[in-house]
Amino acid sequence: MKNPDLTPQTRTDAGLAAVLRVAVGRLARRLRAQRPDASLSLGQGAVLFALARHGQMTPRALADHEKVQPPSMTRIITALEERGLVTRTPHPQDRRQQLVDLTEAGRTLVREDQHRREAWLARRLAELSPQEKAVLREAAEILDRLSQS
Amino acid sequence: MKNPDLTPQTRTDAGLAAVLRVAVGRLARRLRAQRPDASLSLGQGAVLFALARHGQMTPRALADHEKVQPPSMTRIITALEERGLVTRTPHPQDRRQQLVDLTEAGRTLVREDQHRREAWLARRLAELSPQEKAVLREAAEILDRLSQS
DNA sequence: GCCGTTTGTTAGCAAGGGTAATGAGTCGTG
DNA sequence: CACGACTCATTACCCTTGCTAACAAACGGC
Numbered sequence: 001m002k003n004p005d006l007t008p009q010t011r012t013d014a015g016l017a018a019v020l021r022v023a024v025g026r027l028a029r030r031l032r033a034q035r036p037d038a039s040l041s042l043g044q045g046a047v048l049f050a051l052a053r054h055g056q057m058t059p060r061a062l063a064d065h066e067k068v069q070p071p072s073m074t075r076i077i078t079a080l081e082e083r084g085l086v087t088r089t090p091h092p093q094d095r096r097q098q099l100v101d102l103t104e105a106g107r108t109l110v111r112e113d114q115h116r117r118e119a120w121l122a123r124r125l126a127e128l129s130p131q132e133k134a135v136l137r138e139a140a141e142i143l144d145r146l147s148q149s
Numbered sequence: 150m151k152n153p154d155l156t157p158q159t160r161t162d163a164g165l166a167a168v169l170r171v172a173v174g175r176l177a178r179r180l181r182a183q184r185p186d187a188s189l190s191l192g193q194g195a196v197l198f199a200l201a202r203h204g205q206m207t208p209r210a211l212a213d214h215e216k217v218q219p220p221s222m223t224r225i226i227t228a229l230e231e232r233g234l235v236t237r238t239p240h241p242q243d244r245r246q247q248l249v250d251l252t253e254a255g256r257t258l259v260r261e262d263q264h265r266r267e268a269w270l271a272r273r274l275a276e277l278s279p280q281e282k283a284v285l286r287e288a289a290e291i292l293d294r295l296s297q298s
Numbered sequence: 299g300c301c302g303t304t305t306g307t308t309a310g311c312a313a314g315g316g317t318a319a320t321g322a323g324t325c326g327t328g
Numbered sequence: 329c330a331c332g333a334c335t336c337a338t339t340a341c342c343c344t345t346g347c348t349a350a351c352a353a354a355c356g357g358c
Contacts, residue, residue, distance in 0.1 A: 013274045016286055017267030021180055022198055023292040025191045028177035030216050030296045031170055042174045049171055067179050074338055096323045096336045118166030124295045125162045132291050139288030142281050143172040146273045147179045245305045245354045
């Protein structure tokens, strides 16, 4: 059934890279499609999540953190601000910069997300064995580091 | 430094889902940006990869496999055909269907990809320990299954 | 032979990313 | 102290890539 020439060589870095790329791409697509539309986009969710974790940040820092160009981050922040989930306040020292922070509503939404927004993925995760979940827990951390470097 | 309320609860399914979603989203973005532009889009690459693994497939099967709607797959296949990487041939039994298959050029490109297209990711992977790579290898398989279900 | 279903396509649309250009602010250096 | 270079955020514009809706062709049960 498999052509040995073309079988993914998951043993090599390149082969692992290929498999991983496909898997990540497919899951990202799937997650995007799963968005209940009443809720946030992937990028918006990630920003709220980052703010919840790290506290107030400048748009620049958020852009770097999310591996996105500044204009894209501007758009995300604008959308979040319009929905009353974050505020922009001027930076006390540097008037070029701004500080983005969660509003109470934003904070609440983040918490709700923990219970609702990841429902689809969480449902799938629930079907996994504890061992598999442990693998994913480790993998998430590694994948994050990969994106950073 | 951390507000306990907001600390990602990676121990719960929901928390893991949140972290995973962010990590996957970010890496997908990063991978997309890495595309040398002379090469394939993420979707195109995934299709070529699938064809290399499974042999000829119908557009429908490819769409299902990649978790994409049929029209999106049509566009991907059209693009690949225009570049001479795949052929469409009529299905011998069912004249509604077509069989998509790699051309020799496509096959070559897939192989090249193993050495070039994943270069960025492979470079990052090379910096990981064997244990970490083992985790990712397992994780890739699990993530794939998640997308399927 | 006909009607419902499936397959692939076309058309049109929206989300979300990117680059280029701009304006305001900061900071080092002459 | 003034000016030039750099940084931050934003605006304007474009392109990719996914989607849904609508459709024509072909299959298949009855």
